[in-house]
Amino acid sequence: MANVYRMMDDAELQATKDALDHEAEVLASKLLRLDMARGKPNKDQINLSRPMLDILASDSDLTDDGVDASNYGVSDGLPTARKLGADLLGVPYEQVIVENSASLEIMYNIISAIWSHGISGEKPWSEQGQLKFLCPVPGYDRHFAITEHFGFENVPVAMNDDGPDMDEVCRMVETDASVKGIWCVPKYANPTGITYSDEVVRRFAALKPAAPDFRIFWDNAYIVHHLYDEGDELTNIFDVIDSNGDDTERDGLVFEFASTSKLTFPGSGISWLASSMVDRAWYERSLALRRVCPNKMVQLAHVRFLPDVDAVSQHMKKHAELLRPRFELVEKRLSEALGELGIATWTHPRGGYFVSFEGPEGSAQAIVRAAAELGVTLTGAGATWPSGNDPHDSNIRIAPTYPSLDELDAALEVFVLCVKMVALRLELERRG
Numbered sequence: 001m002a003n004v005y006r007m008m009d010d011a012e013l014q015a016t017k018d019a020l021d022h023e024a025e026v027l028a029s030k031l032l033r034l035d036m037a038r039g040k041p042n043k044d045q046i047n048l049s050r051p052m053l054d055i056l057a058s059d060s061d062l063t064d065d066g067v068d069a070s071n072y073g074v075s076d077g078l079p080t081a082r083k084l085g086a087d088l089l090g091v092p093y094e095q096v097i098v099e100n101s102a103s104l105e106i107m108y109n110i111i112s113a114i115w116s117h118g119i120s121g122e123k124p125w126s127e128q129g130q131l132k133f134l135c136p137v138p139g140y141d142r143h144f145a146i147t148e149h150f151g152f153e154n155v156p157v158a159m160n161d162d163g164p165d166m167d168e169v170c171r172m173v174e175t176d177a178s179v180k181g182i183w184c185v186p187k188y189a190n191p192t193g194i195t196y197s198d199e200v201v202r203r204f205a206a207l208k209p210a211a212p213d214f215r216i217f218w219d220n221a222y223i224v225h226h227l228y229d230e231g232d233e234l235t236n237i238f239d240v241i242d243s244n245g246d247d248t249e250r251d252g253l254v255f256e257f258a259s260t261s262k263l264t265f266p267g268s269g270i271s272w273l274a275s276s277m278v279d280r281a282w283y284e285r286s287l288a289l290r291r292v293c294p295n296k297m298v299q300l301a302h303v304r305f306l307p308d309v310d311a312v313s314q315h316m317k318k319h320a321e322l323l324r325p326r327f328e329l330v331e332k333r334l335s336e337a338l339g340e341l342g343i344a345t346w347t348h349p350r351g352g353y354f355v356s357f358e359g360p361e362g363s364a365q366a367i368v369r370a371a372a373e374l375g376v377t378l379t380g381a382g383a384t385w386p387s388g389n390d391p392h393d394s395n396i397r398i399a400p401t402y403p404s405l406d407e408l409d410a411a412l413e414v415f416v417l418c419v420k421m422v423a424l425r426l427e428l429e430r431r432g
């Protein structure tokens with residue numbers, strides 16, 4: 001669709017600008033203070049898990065499958081919590097470890113352990129010279145920050161509607177031994193909300209990396225976070241690897257992660273790691289040095305509250321009831337205000353926590369700044385690219401989950417106005 005501002009003559013453009021400036025003055029006078037920056041659950045979502053706080057009491061049985069949750073023991077986590085993770089991820093029980101809250105910490109720890117001690121019999125990454133990590137963009141800033149912290153060159157890879165550009169991924173992973181990993185959020189990706197297609201997952205599973213110590217970091221953070229009863233289907237990467245035959249070279253291709261952060265209480269939950277048995281044994285060696293065992297009381301509370309996949313699905317339906325209206329409001333406001341202008345596109349997720357917005361080239365920073373001036377905090381422009389550097393300066397991550405519906409509505413009014421003002425200004429600048 002053509003940019004309407006480009007088709008206007010100078011007088012029309014000026015008249016439109018005056019009208020938008022007037023709208024901005026009205027919004028400024030409201031002295032708004034709204035935050036649409038990070039993907040946090042809202043208060044009502046958090047309250048859904050309060051009953052979990054009543055489950056463990058001083059007279060509760062604190063054993064789980066014969067394991068005493070209240071004392072040291074079982075460094076790989078409570079049996080029932082492991083089973084829940086195995087069922088959610090669709091992997092054998094033996095391949096799963098349950099840790100404390102924060103899957104991000106497991107990701108960091110794995111990278112740190114390979115950095116210092118190596119994996120698959122290879123030299124530590126710290127001794128292998130300049131290394132690369134692939135970063136599908138737009139992506140999750142905290143992923144990119146971890147690999148940047150360890151000195152990797154974060155290499156952007158384009159995201160398509162069905163996942164990362166696999167021609168590019170295959171080319172780099174299979175020909176360049178300095179490529180050691182790739183960040184993936186395969187379901188309801190942060191921030192696009194897309195789910196990788198069956199073909200993309202199969203191509204990942206069939207990768208023949210040039211580096212034996214290459215790993216896919218498969219962060220299934222939004223595995224059960226559907227907005228609609230009919231959720232996106234993600235092919236199970238471990239099933240596909242298995243169906244490719246038992247090839248020991250590929251024994252360690254994938255580390256998969258998930259957590260209860262957006263099921264129960266973010267920061268106070270449990271997280272899961274699934275990997276090949278060889279990688280599991282490797283990981284446990286460093287785990288055993290770091291702690292005797294995880295916080296099993298929290299694990300116990302979680303599995304008593306959410307004992308199986310069915311309980312998780314029922315619980316997530318309640319989250320969806322609260323989130324769906326917010327996502328639908330984003331879609332409605334963006335399409336009403338911008339749908340006919342030809343200046344922006346955005347994604348239409350059916351799950352997850354974000355909408356990814358693409359404005360005109362060179363607009364994102366200015367939109368975020370303009371919104372801040374009108375009292376609306378957005379995720380920083382560029383955050384979805386490695387080092388916060390979006391070369392097109394066009395992507396903005398919309399995080400609609402935290403504000404109330406009224407606050408979100410007000411924030412979106414400001415947002416679409418800022419998009420129009422900046423797009424119009426870019427057109428004026430183009431005309432000189």
Ligand SMILES: Cc1ncc(COP(=O)(O)O)c(C=O)c1O
Pocket residue numbers: 039101102103104105140185190219221258259260261266267271
């Ligand atoms: C893709 C992704 N992974 C991980 C996390 C953080 O998860 P955790 O709280 O388990 O560290 C988030 C949080 O926003 C996320 O979006």
